[in-house]
Amino acid sequence: MNDAQALFREGVLALKEQRDVARARQLITQSLKLDPNNEMAWLWLSRTTDDPARKLQCVERALKINPANDQALALREKLAGGGMSSAAAAPPAPPKRSSIHDRLENASLVHHDTPPEPPAAPPAPAARAPQFMQPEPEVDAAQDPPPEFEALRDLVPEEAIESTQSVKTQNDRLTPEEERQIEKHLAAAEARLAAEDEEAAVEQYVYALQIQVDHPQVMQRAVRLLHQMKYTEDAQELLNRAIEAGTPSLAIHLTAIDVNRMLGNYSKADVLREKVVQMDAIDDAGILKIIDSLLNDVQGARAIELLEKALVKRPNSHDLLMKMADILEDQGRKVQAMGYYERAARAGKRGNRKQADRVLQTFIPVITDHERGSVVLALREAAGFTAAYLFMAWQDSGLNLLRMSPGHWLGVGLSLVGGYCVVTAFSSPQQKGLAALFGGQVPAEPEGGKHTQQVEVKPWEEDIAMPSGPLQDPTSLPILPGWARMIFALVGMALLGVAFYLVFNRAIPLLLNPVEPEIPSILDFIGEG
Amino acid sequence: MDAFGALISFALAVLLVLFEMSVIYPLPLSDIGAVRYRTMPTMTYLLIIVNALVFIAWQAPDIYGVELDSYRDLQPYMDKIWTYGYRDVFMTEGLSIGAFTTFTSMFMHGDIWHLFGNMIFLWAFGRRLEDACGPWRYLLFYLTAGMVANLGSVVLNPVQGELPSVGASGAIAGVMGAFLVLFPRARIQCLWFIGMILWIPYRAITRQENIFSRYIVLPAGLFLLYFAFRELLPSLETITQGDNVGGVNNLAHLLGFAAGPLILLFVRKDLLVRFITRRAV
Structure with a gap:
């Protein structure tokens, strides 16, 4: 049983057994705030007042919910025929409404299968006060309930009391009837808005x-x-x-x-x-x-x-x-x-x-001027050339390192010098002392500047890839002038060329005049590398 | 068979070979994770193109362009292998083009599947290395690693003047060794059919999205050390008995791989500094 039904039952008991009309009115009114579609509650509420107009108003609400309610029909007939002329003649009081906030309170997270039908047509705006500001109806009945209402208590079926279900959201599928009801409410709302209500x-x-x-x-x-x-x-x-x-x-x-x-x-x-x-x-x-x-x-x-x-x-x-x-x-x-x-x-x-x-x-790792100007790091790259040339010479000398000729060793040595020149020209043009010797100047800061902050992290971790990019960061080291770099490049490549000739001094004549090796039959096996 | 039929047959054969290559052992396809190539790997592309062109334009006609009435029709193919492949006698006795065969052999392959397999490995590991070195230093390292593989495989082989060695696998093994040095914690996406099946329960338990993914991601360190381990025993056999097991020069693979640390002479300066000082940003 939900709160609305509990309040309703308490209200009925207060009225029937305790004869506490004020408390009954309060409880039933609260019940109707939570569930305004309880037709029986409207009828019981009518018993808490002796104002025929208000009684009629409650009955009308019940009939709006269920036009076929026999008890309500009978009561309306009785009220209309029993000295209600003044009430009938007077303009109908506005239906009881709570404030908007109260309406929202009523919009509890449960709903009934049969929400109230919207009115067929909007009432005239002039007939309405700002209803949401109206006070709760004052029901000043301190009288015994009319005997004709005694039977009403039994008309509230238990099924109806328990008929609520969990509220639907967009996760839930609406029944066609529910969709129809929503459409009706929307249409009614539009009509109300058109009437500026x-x-x-x-x-x-x-x-x-x-x-x-x-x-x-x-x-x-x-x-x-x-x-x-x-x-x-x-x-x-x-x-x-x-x-x-x-x-x-x-x-x-x-x-x-x-x-x-x-x-x-x-x-x-x-x-x-x-x-x-x-x-x-x-x-x-x-x-x-x-x-x-x-x-x-x-x-x-x-x-x-x-x-x-x-x-x-x-x-x-x-x-x-x-x-x-x-x-x-x-x-x-x-x-x-x-x-x-x-x-x-x-x-x-x-x-x-x-x-x-x-x-x-802008996060390109910045090598410091110390590293830029390092001759050792430049020689490290030149050593790469030397290693390659050493292996060439080793093979050219009949696969025997000890049999390498002075020419081979000279070639290996020249590869170091040539490699150093090439490296100086291309990737290490700011070695300390060298650039100044050739009249180099400090390069201008690249446009936009660069970050120079250095932070300790584990650079080879998987989550931080190895950054890369040109060396464009601000520096105070002079750089070799272009003409000097060109000379270093040409000299370096020339030396590497000479070194190549020296380390392959046996193979180059063979390249020009190959010696046919003895080739076995196709039926022999070929090893793959 | 018309051209379309031949193309379909070739595509099916590629799939079959891919399956064969990856059914037992993982076949690396690419490195993933924190991998981003700020430079286009032009040299890797170029090496793949040159290797492919050498085979297609120069070797393949001798294998696939002839009517095979007898094995002797393959003699021209044999002649090229035995003239420009890598043999110790060329250096010791001054035959063929001498020590230049160290370079020619690096760009020759036994058949199209040999080429295909090597290029997959080069693609998987070469791009990131080239990004770290720049194209020219990367090329110099590639050639150096290939020379180390060739040189070592004949120097350490007690049997002289035996089969010629062809293929880029020594140089590519060097690329893999360098990859291990620089990126041991990278992750390698592999095609591995047995692994795929073994991984299904793991993926199911860890509620991964794609339980039946055909790819397996392995740590580079694990994959590469396993690669070296697989080459170790056959290489020892070659060193002790002078034989290339199954016609595969495992010793060249292992020695090429061992040349990996030489990458520290070729990697870019700023990256080397970071490697040594463990500094970033």
Whole structure:
């Protein structure tokens, strides 16, 4: 049994057994706030007043819910024929309505299978006061209940009391009847709006939301209307009810975030943000919008937290990775930023990958001037040439290292010098002393400058790829002038050429005049390397 | 058989060979993870193209372009292998083109599947290495590793003047050894049919999305050390008995692989500094 039915039963008992009319009226009124479609409650409420007009009003409400209710029909007939002329002649009092907030209260997270039918036509606007502001009906009946109502208690079937079911969300399929009901409420709301009766329109929206708590069309119109009417808190409540019911609607969540922020309920908005960024329905653009709103509120740390949560579900989202990297870089956390830029570059498609690459260019590892000017490092590269030439000479000398001729060794030595010249020309033109000797000058800083910060990390770890790029960082070391580099290059290549001739001094004549080896039959086996 | 039929047959054969190559042992396809090539691997492309052209334009007509009435029709193919393949007698006795065969042999292959397998490995490991070295240093390292493989495989082989050795596998093994030195924690995407089946329960337990993925990702260190281990025993057999097991020069593979640390002479300066100082950014 739900709260509405319990209140209703208590109210009936208060009236019948305790004769406490005031308490009965209070309980039944509360019951009707939770469930305004309980026709029996309306009839019992009529017993708590001795005002014929109000009695008739309650009966009319019951009949609106169930036009075939015999008890209600009989009571209306009796009220109409028993000295109700003055009441009938007078303009009907406006139907009892609670405020919009009360309507929202009524929009409990349960609904009945037969929500109230919308009125066929909107009443004239002039006949209505701002109903949501009207006080609760004052029922001043302190009299015994009429005997004709005694039987009504038994007319409330247990099935009806237990007929509620869990509220539906967009996750649930609506029955055709429910869809029809929602359409009716929407149409009624439109009619009310056309009659400039916004409060009544809201009421219809609330009825519709009792059927499906997060119906997108209804929710959108209701929230918009409530906001226009300056009842943003009521809109917030509608949204929160839908969220509490487990709506999967992203739009409702996003709207709820905005409304909560608007009302200064920042903690609630933040909880919603955290939920939203982990939803399947949201796309990257939506998450970024949320993150941007946090950044606008100077909540960078929270933005990072939410991005981390979002990235758990979307580890390869280029845009989220880029945003994370940007935020981290803005906070001066360059190592972490580089990791995210790397991930973004890997995750991005061909087009937007360049974006991360461009940013990474500013993270190009900077070799220090000490390393730029290092002669040892230059010789290290020259040694690569020497190693290659040594193996050439070794083979040319009949595969015997000890039989290498002075020419071979000379060739190997020249390869070191030639290699050094080539390396100096191309990859180490800033060796200390050398550049100054040839009149070199400090190169201008590249456009845009470069990051020079050095941070200790494990550079060869899987998660941080080995950065690469040209050596364009600011330097105070002079660089060899172009003409000198050209000379080094030409001399180096010439020396390497001579060295090549020397280390292959046996093979080159063979290349020009090969000696036919003895070739076995095809039937012999061929080894593959 | 018309051209279309031949093409279909070739495609089917490629699939069959891929299956054969990857059914027992993992076949590396690419490195993944933190891999991004900021430079186009032009030299890797070029090496693949040159190897393919040498075979297709120069060797293949002698194998696939003749009516095979008898094995003797393959003699021209045999002549090229025995003239430009790598044999110790060419250096010791000054035959053929002498020590230049160290280069010619590196670009020759026994058949199209030999070429195919080698190029897959070059593709899988070469690109990242070229990115770390730049194309010319990478080429110099590739040739040096190939020379080490050739030279060592005849110097350590007690039997002289035996079969010629052809193929890029020594140089490519050097690329793999260098990859191990520089990127031991990289991850290699492999095609491995047995592994695929073995991985299914693991993927199911760890609730991975694609349980039946045909790819297996292995740590580079594990894959490459296993590669070296597989080459070790046959290489020892060659060193002790002077025989190439099954016609495959495992010793050249192993020695090429052992030339990997030479990469430290060829890798770019800024990256070497980072490697030594463990500094980044």
